[in-house]
Each structure stands twice: as structure tokens, then as C-alpha cells.
Amino acid sequence: MTTVIKGGTIVAADRSYEADILIEGETIKAIGPDLKGDTVIDAAGAYVMPGGIDPHTHLEMPFMGTTAAETWESGSFAALSGGTTMVVDFVIPGEDGMLAAFDAWAERSARQASGDYSFHMAVTGWSEKHFDEMEKVVARGVNTFKHFMAYKGALMVNDDEMFASFQRCAALGALPLVHAENGDIVAALQQKYMAEGRPGPESHAFSRPPEVEGEATNRAIMIADAAGVPVYIVHTSCEQAHEAIRRARQKGMRVYGEPLIQHLVLDEGEYFSKDWNYSAQRVMSPPFRNKSHQDSLWAGLAAGSLQVVATDHAAFTTAQKQFGLTDFTKIPNGTGGLEDRMPVLWTRGVETGRLTPNEFVAVTSTNIAQILNIYPQKGAILPGSDADLVVWDPTLTKTITAANQKSIIDYNVFEGIAVKGLPRYTISRGEVVWSDGQNSGPRPGRGKFIARKPFPAINRALSKWKELTAPRSVTRSPEHMPIGV
């Protein structure tokens, strides 16, 4: 069974050109003019791009005394409807450890996901068990380990634990990921605002200023350098953190930064609404920042000092947000965005000239596939690549509203934003899983787990350089030593 995507302009991270794409089964067979197939997908007037990859989601995550309400079924369908064909979700171990948590995530996703997925593993403490389990997790196809420098008393790890885990990552060929906020200072500021009788959601932003994120980002980079391993900073939201990443990269360090679509377009004013629900629905960490931070993030994407755009989709209902009605520290942290990342980034990025279409593809798909070591299976339009594609129609428009979304959450943080540029078709491993105007519907269970191999090349380069530049002891002959030693 073959399919031809006809008449479109292929937009890859490195170039744009006109060609048809022949799909055989689940993969791309050929690219060229006048290709023929059993069925034809019309791409006239449209761009054909690699399907989006969201490297940061939390579907059905147990967190802050509740569980994120977005399910694998609703979340993966929401993703496909917005042009995202793969998500990478965070496995958060409980008391039973990493392997038991992996199994729970694998069971939920295998049953429900309609698009492809992969996992990161969180390291939430340090012991011999963590050390041993990390190797088994890598063998199961996970090459990224997440460290929370915030959420004190829950997920947070200290510097020595992070250093130990980063060294283990280096040895296993894995990449550490970091939520960079100084958790001690956040906890102290949270107490201060509560003690002052300021329990509203705006205090969430006050307790997590950009300096708290900048300091932790610098510290994470320093620890990664000491461990001889690259590092990926998740949800980079401010100039202070971006500056740390930029500076490290200029020094030759392999440091990656991930802004979220929310931080690029929504600002701190969201927390000053008179409507408690409205502000609480937007509580996430780090919080939304002001326009100057947004400008910094956009500039970083264009300049290449920031590489990817994610959502950190951690979607809680309004009722769940109300757990923090009298105490902002109890509002479950997180917002949605899976469905809207691609259209909002296109509208605010490409339509305004802040990003080229090729840069759009790089930050929504290709760079992510390369950093996570699944390129060119994903993130590419090349013969042999998975046929994960979006036929992107730059003339389609809609106004985002919770009333029409695929997500099952009862609000949308992008409510009222008019977007121009949407998928005409989303294709996942050769199958049309979304077509504008005709609800193809999700087929829970069709999504596949994508195993990711460790990164021997980068880690070998780093460890070789570390060895060459390591401090050397001085060998001194007896005549150069004080008498009696």
C-alpha cells in the first residue's frame, strides 16, 4: 500500500523545495517529482514538514497530591490535531523505583496513545538502587534522566545527588535534563508570602523570580561540566537562564535550552487577574515572565542559543487548581499546550518574521530528534525515515477556545488567540490520523514506544577532552623535597 503527498513544498530544517513524497507502509520510500501511489494526499499550496515532536509532557502524572487530568488518550489526540506526532513524557518514580514506574507508564501509554511516544526518567534521590536501575532504564530505551532542583521535600535533588547522577549519565551515555530553580529559596519565599497573608496565585510568581532560575541554571551547568556530560535545561523561561546557557555554549560546552510556547507568548500579567480561577489555571513553574524575557527567548531561538520549543503539558482541571484556594503553594503546577504549540509558534513566530519556516521545523522537530538521538527515524523527511508528516496549510485559521479543543481540560491558557497556519493533514507512520474539517478520530493504542539509544559519540568526545585537560599531579624527585619527607 503506497501513498503520495502531491504538490507541496517540503520544508526541512536545512532547506525548502518542491517535491512529492512517496510513502510505503510506515516509512518514506522516495522524494522527487511526479511520484505515483495507490492514494494521493493533496498538498497543493501547503508546506510538508516533519511531524512535531514535543520533548516535554506530563500525561496522567501523579503530582502535588493529585494526578494531571490529561490522559494519554486525550493528550495524544490533542497533539495529533495540532501537528505533533510524537511526545516524550516524564516517568516519575514512586517508592517502588524506576522500573515499576516505567512499567506503569508503559501500560497506560500502550493502551491509549494514538501517536508515538518515548520516555524520560526522573531521578528523585540517590542510592545504590538508583545507580543500578539507571542502567536497566537505559537498556529499555531511555537515554535521558531528569533532575528537579525545585519542589523541595518532594522531587528535589541536592547538588551532591545531582553530581552523582550526572556522572552515572556520563558513564551510561545518557543525557541529564534539569528543572533549574533554586528549590531552597523558592520554599523560603513561599513561606514568606504565606506568612505575610498573601495566599493568591500572584504569589506563585513572586516566589520564583528569574534570579532563582538563573542561579540554578548556572549551577546545573557547572555540575554537568564537572561530571563531563552535556546537559539539557527544560522550560528555560528568562534571560538569566538563557544568559547562562549562552555563555556556556560560547565556552564550548554542550548545553541545550528549551523554551515553552507558554513562556514565549504569555506574560506575568496573567497572574494579576481579579478572577482567581483564571490566574490559578496559569500557575506553572517557572512562572510566566515579562516581555523582555520573552524577547530574549525568541532571540535565542533565532540565534541558535536555544534549540527547541516544548509545552511541558501538565494539565489540571479548574477543580484541581482549587486545591490551592487558600494557599498558592498547593495549586498544582502546570498548564497545557500540546494542541496549540505548533499553530501558536507558527502564528507568533513565522507569521511575524521572528522565525523562518526552516527554523520552525528545527525547533519543533529536527533539533529535538537530534538532541534525543532518534534522528533521522524522526524529525526528518528522508527516504527510510518514519512517515510522520504534517501537511501544513498556512491559510487555515481558527481562534483557540476550550469549547472546541481535543484536550479534556475545561479551559485553555491560549483562549482567544487567533492562529493562522494549521495542519491540513497529520500523518503518523504513513497513516492519516488527523484531517482538518473531518475528525479522523483517535485510535487509542496505535501509538508506538520509540526506544532511544545512548549517545556514545558526544560523551566519548567530552570524556576524552576531560582526560586530556584533567589536573595532573606533579612527580617530585627526592632532591626537590624537604629533608625528612
Ligand SMILES: NC(=O)NCCC(=O)O
Ligand atoms: N512545570 C510545571 O509547572 N509543572 C510540571 C512539572 C514540571 O515540569 O516542573
Ligand SMILES: [Zn+2]
Ligand atoms: Zn519542571
Ligand SMILES: [Zn+2]
Ligand atoms: Zn515538566
